[in-house]
Amino acid sequence: MDYEVVIGLEVHLHLKTKTKAFCGCSTEFGQEPNSQVCPVCLGFPGCLPVLNKVALDYAIKVALSLNCKVQEYTKFDRKNYFYPDLPKNYQISQYALPISRDGFLNIDLDDKTKRIGITRVHLEEDAGKLIHREDSSLVDFNRAGIPLLEIVSEPDINSPQEAYEYLTSLKSIIEYLDVSDCDMEKGSLRCDANISIRKKGARELGVKTELKNMNSFKAIKEGLSFEVERQTELLNKGKPIVQETRLWDVRELKTVSMRTKEEAQDYHYFPEPDLTAFIINEAQIEEIKKTIPELPQGKMLRFIKDYGLSKYDTKILVFAKNNADYAEDCIKMYPNKDKKPIVNWLIGPLLSEANNRNCSISELKIPGGKQELLKLVESTQAGKISHLMAKSVLNESIDSGRPCLTIIQDKNLFQISDSGSLDNIVEEVIKENAKSAADYKQGKSNALMFMVGRVMCKTSGRANPKMVQEILKRRLTDA
Amino acid sequence: MKEEPYKLTAHELIERIDKKETNSEEIIGSLKKRIKDVESKVRAYVRLSNSHFSNLTHNSQHLKPDTQHLRPILRGIPVSIKDNICTQGYNTECCSKILDGFKPPYDATVIRKLKQAGATILAAKTNMDEFAFGSSTENSCYGPTHNPWDLDAVVGGSSGGSAAAVASDEAILTLGSDTGGSIRQPASFCGVVGLKPTYGRVSRYGLIAFASSLDQIGPITKDVRDSAILMNVISGYDSFDSTSINVDVPDYTKSLGMDIKGIKIAIPNEYFIEGLDKDVKTIVEEAINKLKSLGANYKSVSLPHTQYAIPVYYIIATAEASSNLARFDGVQYGFRAEHRTPNTEHRLIDMYNQTRGEGFGQEAKRRIILGTFVLSHGYYDAYYLRALKVRTLIKQDFDKVFTEFDCVVTPTSPTAAFKIGEKIKDPLRMYLSDIYTISVNLAGIPAISIPCGFTKKGLPVGLQILVKPFNEELLFKVAYTYEQNTTWHSMKPKL
Numbered sequence: 001m002d003y004e005v006v007i008g009l010e011v012h013l014h015l016k017t018k019t020k021a022f023c024g025c026s027t028e029f030g031q032e033p034n035s036q037v038c039p040v041c042l043g044f045p046g047c048l049p050v051l052n053k054v055a056l057d058y059a060i061k062v063a064l065s066l067n068c069k070v071q072e073y074t075k076f077d078r079k080n081y082f083y084p085d086l087p088k089n090y091q092i093s094q095y096a097l098p099i100s101r102d103g104f105l106n107i108d109l110d111d112k113t114k115r116i117g118i119t120r121v122h123l124e125e126d127a128g129k130l131i132h133r134e135d136s137s138l139v140d141f142n143r144a145g146i147p148l149l150e151i152v153s154e155p156d157i158n159s160p161q162e163a164y165e166y167l168t169s170l171k172s173i174i175e176y177l178d179v180s181d182c183d184m185e186k187g188s189l190r191c192d193a194n195i196s197i198r199k200k201g202a203r204e205l206g207v208k209t210e211l212k213n214m215n216s217f218k219a220i221k222e223g224l225s226f227e228v229e230r231q232t233e234l235l236n237k238g239k240p241i242v243q244e245t246r247l248w249d250v251r252e253l254k255t256v257s258m259r260t261k262e263e264a265q266d267y268h269y270f271p272e273p274d275l276t277a278f279i280i281n282e283a284q285i286e287e288i289k290k291t292i293p294e295l296p297q298g299k300m301l302r303f304i305k306d307y308g309l310s311k312y313d314t315k316i317l318v319f320a321k322n323n324a325d326y327a328e329d330c331i332k333m334y335p336n337k338d339k340k341p342i343v344n345w346l347i348g349p350l351l352s353e354a355n356n357r358n359c360s361i362s363e364l365k366i367p368g369g370k371q372e373l374l375k376l377v378e379s380t381q382a383g384k385i386s387h388l389m390a391k392s393v394l395n396e397s398i399d400s401g402r403p404c405l406t407i408i409q410d411k412n413l414f415q416i417s418d419s420g421s422l423d424n425i426v427e428e429v430i431k432e433n434a435k436s437a438a439d440y441k442q443g444k445s446n447a448l449m450f451m452v453g454r455v456m457c458k459t460s461g462r463a464n465p466k467m468v469q470e471i472l473k474r475r476l477t478d479a
Numbered sequence: 480m481k482e483e484p485y486k487l488t489a490h491e492l493i494e495r496i497d498k499k500e501t502n503s504e505e506i507i508g509s510l511k512k513r514i515k516d517v518e519s520k521v522r523a524y525v526r527l528s529n530s531h532f533s534n535l536t537h538n539s540q541h542l543k544p545d546t547q548h549l550r551p552i553l554r555g556i557p558v559s560i561k562d563n564i565c566t567q568g569y570n571t572e573c574c575s576k577i578l579d580g581f582k583p584p585y586d587a588t589v590i591r592k593l594k595q596a597g598a599t600i601l602a603a604k605t606n607m608d609e610f611a612f613g614s615s616t617e618n619s620c621y622g623p624t625h626n627p628w629d630l631d632a633v634v635g636g637s638s639g640g641s642a643a644a645v646a647s648d649e650a651i652l653t654l655g656s657d658t659g660g661s662i663r664q665p666a667s668f669c670g671v672v673g674l675k676p677t678y679g680r681v682s683r684y685g686l687i688a689f690a691s692s693l694d695q696i697g698p699i700t701k702d703v704r705d706s707a708i709l710m711n712v713i714s715g716y717d718s719f720d721s722t723s724i725n726v727d728v729p730d731y732t733k734s735l736g737m738d739i740k741g742i743k744i745a746i747p748n749e750y751f752i753e754g755l756d757k758d759v760k761t762i763v764e765e766a767i768n769k770l771k772s773l774g775a776n777y778k779s780v781s782l783p784h785t786q787y788a789i790p791v792y793y794i795i796a797t798a799e800a801s802s803n804l805a806r807f808d809g810v811q812y813g814f815r816a817e818h819r820t821p822n823t824e825h826r827l828i829d830m831y832n833q834t835r836g837e838g839f840g841q842e843a844k845r846r847i848i849l850g851t852f853v854l855s856h857g858y859y860d861a862y863y864l865r866a867l868k869v870r871t872l873i874k875q876d877f878d879k880v881f882t883e884f885d886c887v888v889t890p891t892s893p894t895a896a897f898k899i900g901e902k903i904k905d906p907l908r909m910y911l912s913d914i915y916t917i918s919v920n921l922a923g924i925p926a927i928s929i930p931c932g933f934t935k936k937g938l939p940v941g942l943q944i945l946v947k948p949f950n951e952e953l954l955f956k957v958a959y960t961y962e963q964n965t966t967w968h969s970m971k972p973k974l
Contacts, residue, residue, distance in 0.1 A: 039585050043806050045578070045687040046565045046587060048720050080802055080854075082831055089805035139810075268854040270863060273691035273799055275721050 002200040003235065005228050006208075007157035007193055009166060013149045013180040014126065014188035015058045021125045021147035022049030022092065029186055033140035041145030043087030048274050051076075055123060055147035058179040059099050060280065060288050062149055063121045065173055065295055068103030070285055076123075076272040081265060084139055085128040093150075095269040098122035099280070105153075105173070106297055107165040108315065116166050117154030124148050143187075149180070155194070155205070160224035167191065167217050168319070172296045176321045184216050191220055196241075197231045206231075206241065211255060213247040223248035226255055299324055307331050307339050316347045323354075326362035330370055334377070345377050349391045353398065366394070368403040376404045385415050389461060417464040419471065422455075425463070426471045429454045440476050448472060484509040485648045486971075489556050489705045492651065496554045503555025503599060506651070510557055514649045517974045520630055523644035525562060525574060525621045527603045551597020552712060558593055559650040561641050562604035563611060564696065565685040566590050569602045573687050574619040575609040577807045577838025579814040587685020588720065589654060589696050589713045596712040598652075605653060606640030610804065611661055611689040612842045613637050614912045617903045620840060625899070626669060627972040628938055632896040635665030641699045642669040647974055652700055652709055656686055658693045659792055660891075660916025663928035666699055667891035667941020670930040670970065672706050672958070673699045677948045678923035679724035682717030688803040690796035691722070693920040702968045703929065703959045707731035710951065726949050734952040735959045740774030742957060745884040749785035750915055756894045762932035762940045763890040766961070770888070773960055780884070782876040787869050788918040789910060794853050794866035795921075801850025804843065809834035845906065874922040881947040886957060889915050891928040891941030915943060925951050929958050930967040939967075 020027055023040035040047045063070050077095035103118040128144040130137055151170070157163050171182045171189070181188040191214060196206035211227060214220040226248075231241055246255040294302070296318045303314045318324045327346050334342040346361065350373075354361045366373055373394075380390045385408060393413065397404045408414065416422060429451050430437050440447040448469070455468045480495055484506040487495075495501045518524060560566060563573045565583035567590075572578040590600060608618040616639025617623045624639045626632040627647040634643040638655025642665035645653055655662040657675035666673025674697045681696050688694060698709035711732065716725040746767065751760065767777055808831050809815030816833035818826070839847070853862035880887060892912060902909045919926045924945055931942035942961070946954045962968050 039583075042811065044583065044585075044812070045571075045573075045581070045806070046583065046685040048684050048722075050719060050721050078802055080805060082805065082808065084810050084827065087806065087811065089808060090802055266856045268802070268851065268856075268859075270798060270802070270854050270859070273722075274688075 003197045003232055004200045004202075005158050005160075005195065005197050006155045006205055007159075007163050007195045007224060008155035009153045009157065009163060010192045010194070011151045011153075011167070011170065012126075012190040013062075013151070013174060013182065015055050015147040015149055016178070016180050017052055017054045017058065017147055019052060020145035021052050021055050021123070022145055025145065027146050029188075031142060033138075033142060036142045037144070041087065042141055043089075043144075049092055049272075051275060051278070052147060056099070056278065056280075057288055058147075058177075059121065059123045059149055060285065061177050061179060061292060062151070062174065063100035063103065064285070064289060065177055065292055066100075066103040066105055066118050066121060066151070068100035068118060068121055070100045070280055071097060072280055073097060073277055074099045074280060075277040076275050077269045078272050079124075080268040083127070084137065085130045085141075085144070087128065087141060087144055091125060091127065092272055092275070093124035094122035096271070097277075105166065105169055107162060107169050108311070109162065109165065114156075114162070116156045116162075119152040119154050121149060121151050124150060160221045160228065163193065163224055164217055164221045167220065169296070171217075172319050176293055176295055178321075193220065193224060195224055195227050195231070197228065197235065206235075207243050209241065209243065209255075210245040211248060212245060212258075213249075215250065219248055219250055222253065223255060226253070230255065293321065296321075296324070303328070303331075309339060309343055313343050313347055316351070317343070320360055322360050322362040326360075326370075330374065333370060333374055341381055342374070342377055345373070349394060353395065357398075364398060365401075366404075367397055367401055368405075372397075372403050372405065379405070379408070383415060383417055383464065385413060386461070386464065389413055389415065413462060415464050416459055416462050417467055419467065422463060422467055422471055425455055425458055426468065426475060429458065430472075430475060437476055448476075483513070485513040485651070487651075488701045489553070489652050489708055490702075492556055493554055496556075503557075506555075507557050507599060510649070510651065513647075517627075517647055518649060520625060520974060521627055521643050521647050521649065522622065522624050523605055523634075523640045523647065523649050524559075524603045525606050525619070525640065526570060526572075551595075552708070553593070553596045553598040553652075555597055555599050556651055557599045557601055558709075559601045559603075559605050559641060559644055559653040560590070561638050561653070561655045562607050563656055563687040563689075564590065564654060565687065566600060566602070566604075569600075569604075571604065571687070572813075573610045574607050574621055575807075575838065575840065575843065576620050577814045577835070578687075578812075579838075581813050583685070585685065587696075588682035588717045590685060592712050592715070598712075601650075604640075605638070605644055605650070605655075607655075608637035608639070608661075609840045609843055610687070610800070611637040611656060611658055611694075612800070612840075612846050614660070614664055614909055615897075615899075615902065616640060616665070617899065618840055618842045623899050626896050626938075627974055628670060629896065629936070631898055632938065633668065633899050633901075635668035635892070635896060637661040637665075638673070638699060639665045639668075642666050642671055642673065645669065645671045645699055645701055646972060648971065652698065652705060654696055654709070654713070655699045656689075656694060656696050657916075657920065658689045658695075658796060659920050660913045662697045662699055663891050663916050663919075663926060663941065663943060664913065666928045667930070667943070668896040668939065670933075670939030670941075670967065670972075671699060671701060672703055672927065672929050672962075672968070673697065673941075674706050674710065674927040674951075674954070675919065675925060676710065676714065676951060677724075677925040678920075679722055680726075680925065680949065680951070681713050682715070682720040682723045684717055684719040684723075688799075690799040691803065692799060693792075693796055695920075703927075703955060703962050704732065704735055706927070707735060707955050707959075724949075729952060731951060731955055734955040736956055737960045737963060738774070739770070739957055739960045742770075742775040742886065742953075743884045744770060744775050744777040745780040745880050745887045746777050747782040747785065747880075747887060747889060748779055749782055750889040754893050754911070754914070755890060756934075758934040759890050759893065759895060759940050762934070763942060766931035766942045767888055769965065770957070770961060773964060775957075777888070778884075780880050780887075782873075782880065782887075782918070784869065784873045784876050785918060788873055788921060789914060791866045791869045791873065792913070792917045792921060793849070793910060794862050795870065797846045797850035798854050798863050799850070801847045801854065804839075804847055807835065807838065809838070814838045842906070870921050873918055877918070877922045877924055877945070877947070885946070885953060887945040889943045889945070891915060891943040895934045895936070895938035895940055919945055924948055925954055927954050927958050929962055930970075931961070931965070932967060933970075
């Protein structure tokens with residue numbers, strides 16, 4: 001039975017405003033519990049919300065970047081339900097007239113681009129955080145009132161991999177806009193999914209389950225994959241799928257039913273009477289448009305066109321804006337028309353150094369900056385130093401604070417490519433390793449690599465390995 | 480000074496303070512003595528225990544005698560506050576068990592303004608219907624306030640305590656709140672002046688909300704001049720209240736002139752129908768004729784959607800209230816029911832149910848249930864949404880009238896004060912007593928109630944004047960002119 005998977009994703013982002021959505025409390029993460037609160041975000045009697053203009057601006061910025069239609073007239077609604085982390089027992093959110101709707105996001109799939117529709121982007125406030133003990137629960141209201149952006153996708157996603165691509169693309173865009181930290185570990189990005197399957201070609205959607213508690217992009221992919229299998233198995237056996245909320249269990253690697261007794265909860269949405277409606281005019285939209293930088297997709301197309309890069313390489317480079325900017329500077333500075341060498345360095349050794357040091361490429365403190373990096377790359381291209389050696393020089397340079405070329409000079413790491421000197425060393429090694437030489441002549445090719453290794457050892461890694469191999473082969477077959 | 484300070488109005492006291500004939504300390508002392516004398520009969524204040532008595536005032540606000548005649552408008556004069564307006568560090572409980580012990584950590588904006596103007600804020604609050612749900616102050620968890628004009632009669636509600644305190648001279652100036660008539664109706668029952676400002680004129684920050692789109696804080700005072708003085712202090716845009724409006728505050732005392740020649744008054748037909756007490760009708764008609772003799776002209780008009788005002792109000796107000804009162808759950812402040820059920824799975828729900836079940840009074844529960852119902856899935860369109868639309872029609876009735884007329888004049892209430900216990904068992908009958916005041920809140924316009932006579936039984940009758948938004952100046956002018964050409968405002972009950 002051929003099934004089609006239908007997924008919709010609901011992402012919640014913490015906006016990086018200095019203060020909360022409806023009051024002046026700080027939004028700084030990781031502070032003492034209940035130290036960033038005031039009567040307004042605690043929902044004290046008599047208190048009233050006042051909208052944070054920057055939160056609205058950020059919301060519009062995201063909406064525009066996701067190709068949404070920004071509404072001229074938008075208002076807030078109350079979503080009413082009881083829970084201890086919700087101080088007023090209602091959340092100020094948007095229901096009927098959200099800030100924006102009907103947008104899209106393009107994702108790259110191997111050979112094509114797919115458009116995922118975005119139903120709506122709206123603004124709301126976050127609830128506090130509950131910590132459950134054995135006999136009681138504690139509430140920290142620092143998080144209550146922090147502005148959240150809710151981004152709802154159309155059910156256009158058809159596989160866990162596509163979901164993953166959607167989220168990485170979305171995260172990349174948001175990061176470019178600098179309106180959220182998008183950090184799932186810190187809780188500034190949360191994602192719930194709705195998933196159903198149906199027979200291929202069927203028009204009606206299958207019964208959907210809501211998936212929660214996935215705390216990383218990897219978990220989302222795994223959770224969705226598990227659900228696809230679970231639902232497929234049920235349908236194949238002729239069993240029905242229950243519409244329910246399931247939680248991803250990261251230890252057991254499976255989804256578990258939440259076992260809630262009520263059906264769809266009635267939130268009694270009605271217009272928030274403590275806030276007026278807000279008019280968003282053309283002028284305001286134009287102002288905000290000016291603050292939107294070149295976005296990842298646009299940058300990617302431009303890199304491919306202007307610098308002749310491959311799609312694969314570009315995708316890695318443009319993911320994070322500061323890396324993309326750094327990379328573009330390097331690419332422009334690199335004198336040759338073929339940019340492959342510098343690009344390889346960027347997505348290879350530099351990215352790995354950055355990952356090891358838990359920072360971005362642009363944050364690597366390379367002594368001498370980009371110029372020094374380019375000199376290093378040129379040196380490897382000219383054969384003056386081996387690629388392997390250059391990588392370790394880079395590492396040492398960042399650690400010690402000394403420029404790469406200085407290290408190479410001081411330690412005399414220049415590659416030995418002069419056949420005369422190499423010849424002598426090769427001869428030495430053959431003499432010292434008669435057995436290996438004999439093994440090679442008898443057909444054991446490993447022996448060759450062993451002797452290359454001996455040469456490298458004798459030269460402290462400076463010999464040009466390719467040349468050494470050639471010389472060894474020549475000598476061993478000649479003799 | 481020959482008169483007892485407690486008998487005077489604020490403007491009279493200001494005059495005497497400036498002449499150094501009295502000072503705020505003496506005034507407060509005089510007020511305390513008066514409260515001691517008559518409070519047991521009237522019960523205008525709540526939580527006035529012996530200890531509270533000695534601590535009746537905010538000591539920090541006690542202006543020293545020699546500094547009183549300097550700038551602060553109110554010169555240290557005491558102001559009594561309804562129990563739903565937050566005063567920092569002093570209990571504010573909306574006369575409800577569920578807010579037992581609640582001390583706000585902040586001042587309402589109007590309180591801040593009063594303090595800046597040199598007022599002495601009384602720590603003891605005035606009685607009210609619980610959460611402002613009521614028209615008689617019988618829904619207070621402390622029991623009803625008694626009408627100084629007839630101790631067996633109600634004072635009206637929900638700002639009954641404030642109105643009574645003014646009538647019995649247990650207060651010089653007071654603040655109340657008005658959602659459907661809660662300032663004007665008790666003012667009319669007690670023979671005092673009560674004003675509901677234009678929606679957005681006075682900040683709601685710190686007013687414990689009943690219905691957010693209808694509530695306003697306003698003055699209840701002995702005369703129109705005192706009302707203007709208080710309005711000068713409390714009015715104005717507040718950045719903490721997104722529904723307050725940025726319109727300049729004029730000096731309302733400058734409107735207290737006496738020329739109403741040519742003022743066009745509209746008398747709505749729909750307010751003079753069956754249900755209006757005969758006595759009240761006669762008295763109000765006499766008052767309208769008085770206005771005519773002072774130079775105004777009047778004509779009958781129609782406010783065709785008047786009949787829908789009460790159902791529209793009770794849908795919108797209860798809907799908003801059901802949401803505004805959701806925060807009273809025992810989690811952070813106020814009353815929390817003692818944990819009884821051992822069942823761990825339902826402990827949270829049980830706490831909510833028990834706390835709210837025990838903490839709220841009958842009328843509060845009734846309104847929360849009604850409000851939740853009209854917002855519920857499947858009923859929202861038929862009730863709430865429709866009510867919002869009809870509300871616009873009601874407002875448009877007034878907009879139309881105000882294109883041709885300067886003000887509308889009506890009785891404040893269809894009856895004078897009824898007996899305590901008379902209507903409490905019949906909520907619908909109680910709701911109908913708001914019939915003349917409710918449309919005003921729905922339309923967001925300002926209105927004042929001033930005393931205009933007494934029934935044969937000696938109970939006060941109120942005259943209500945309505946004007947278009949932000950036209951309080953005209954309101955004051957008409958009210959002041961009527962008042963100064965009559966003697967109702969100088970009559971006091973025998974206590």
